[in-house]
Amino acid sequence: MTDSAMPLPIADSVPSLRAQIALWKKAGDTVALVPTMGALHEGHLALVRRAKAVCAKAVVSIFVNPTQFGPNEDYGRYPRQEAKDAELLASAGADLLYLPPVEAMYPRGFSTTITVDGVSKGLCGDFRPIHFAGVATVVAKLLLQGGPDRALFGEKDYQQLQVIKRLVIDLDIPVAIEGVPTVREADGLAMSSRNAYLSPAERAIAARLNVILGEVAGRAKGGEWPAQAAQWGRAELEKAGFTKIDYLEIRDAESLVALERLDRPARVLAAAWLGKTRLIDNRAVG
Numbered sequence: 589m590t591d592s593a594m595p596l597p598i599a600d601s602v603p604s605l606r607a608q609i610a611l612w613k614k615a616g617d618t619v620a621l622v623p624t625m626g627a628l629h630e631g632h633l634a635l636v637r638r639a640k641a642v643c644a645k646a647v648v649s650i651f652v653n654p655t656q657f658g659p660n661e662d663y664g665r666y667p668r669q670e671a672k673d674a675e676l677l678a679s680a681g682a683d684l685l686y687l688p689p690v691e692a693m694y695p696r697g698f699s700t701t702i703t704v705d706g707v708s709k710g711l712c713g714d715f716r717p718i719h720f721a722g723v724a725t726v727v728a729k730l731l732l733q734g735g736p737d738r739a740l741f742g743e744k745d746y747q748q749l750q751v752i753k754r755l756v757i758d759l760d761i762p763v764a765i766e767g768v769p770t771v772r773e774a775d776g777l778a779m780s781s782r783n784a785y786l787s788p789a790e791r792a793i794a795a796r797l798n799v800i801l802g803e804v805a806g807r808a809k810g811g812e813w814p815a816q817a818a819q820w821g822r823a824e825l826e827k828a829g830f831t832k833i834d835y836l837e838i839r840d841a842e843s844l845v846a847l848e849r850l851d852r853p854a855r856v857l858a859a860a861w862l863g864k865t866r867l868i869d870n871r872a873v874g
């Protein structure tokens with residue numbers, strides 16, 4: 589058995605997580621945290637590999653966070669496969685799996701919610717009103733529980749990444765936040781745990797999302813007004829067979845404010861439905 593195939597050590601409480609990280613730090617090791625909700629795919633494993641490239645130790649948390657799901661969302665059916673995830677993480681070189689029970693994250697009487705204004709508004713924030721407060725609260729807790737030097741997040745959840753960057757600046761949390769480029773299937777579909785919900789017919793349409801975002805970015809870069817390029821993109825998504833479009837917009841790449849003209853780094857972001865599955869994706873403009 590090679591080292592990478594060894595079973596992954598698990599911490600299932602805040603004290604056990606802290607004890608292991610304290611030992612590593614005492615030995616002079618840097619520590620990276622990769623927060624996840626499990627149902628891991630190649631996109632998560634890319635985060636782990638990057639974590640190991642920049643820090644001596646990589647901790648991965650798996651916690652399906654109830655507070656970031658709305659009442660009619662997929663918390664109950666979100667895929668859970670911890671044993672398989674642990675094997676994948678061991679082979680990607682992770683050093684510790686943090687599996688907190690719900691009571692460790694939200695003990696009886698829990699009453700604190702962190703809301704990040706500004707970047708949480710608009711885009712997904714309009715359609716998932718409690719989502720980013722749930723994300724900010726759980727990520728702040730994970731960062732304070734583990735005290736990592738660095739934490740890594742996928743760019744696929746681009747608005748989430750900007751929310752978390754703002755959160756650590758505003759609350760002086762001493763951690764470097766790194767966004768890692770989206771990992772895609774061969775046809776360009778962004779990897780996501782929710783892709784598992786798609787029927788074969790929906791899966792074929794899903795690949796059009798990334799293509800259309802690329803075309804919208806090209807149009808805006810070629811001189812079309814951002815609003816006009818975005819409108820074209822929404823019509824293309826409809827033609828492709830997306831059943832509902834929450835948004836497709838071109839925004840400032842950092843603050844996510846709406847852009848009238850393309851006079852700074854920008855991002856095209858979209859959320860669209862195929863039946864009961866909501867897909868999100870984004871691309872740099874230019």
Ligand code: PAF
Nearest residue numbers: 623624625653723726745
């Ligand atoms: O991106 C996710 O998987 C989740 O939103 C996160 C960051 C782990 C918080 O629950």
